[in-house]
Amino acid sequence: MANADFRARTSIRRNQAWTSGDGNTLLRLQEDGNFVVYRQGKAAWQADNVYPNGDTAAFELNGDLVVYDSNGRQIWHSDTGGNHGALFSVQDDGNIVIYNADGRPIWQTDTAG
Known part of the structure; x- marks a missing residue:
């Protein structure tokens, strides 16, 4: 399968994820507000200082991957x-x-890996 690639603005909210083409890699904004990479079901990376306030994650048109809190502030x-x-x-x-x-x-x- 191919990688999952995004060029236009795309976003996710809590309990949603961007997923690789083969389904084995997820970049998830968890229900608890943490922003985590999962490889084959195991946590492999998390964004600093996001938990527990992450509400929305977006890949912006300017090329920045951003996590926002519920007030729309970049965290x-x-x-x-x-x-x-x-x-x-x-x-x-x-x-x-x-x-x-x-x-x-x-x-x-x-x-x-």
Whole structure:
């Protein structure tokens, strides 16, 4: 299967996830507000300082992956803004990667295995 790639603005809310093409990798905004990567059902990475306040996660048009609280305040981000045309990829290998418009990785969770 292919990786699940996103170029346009996409978002999830609590208890939703972006999933890889093969279904083995998830980037989930949990019901408890934590933002976690799961590989084959096991937690592999979590965003700092999100739990328990994460309410919405969005891949913005400027290339930034952001978690917002219930008041719409940004509480975590990948610090990749300013990269219009970036690609957000939930990969079958277990890694979550943001690629710039030239295809160069600019952020990742380092959870490939």
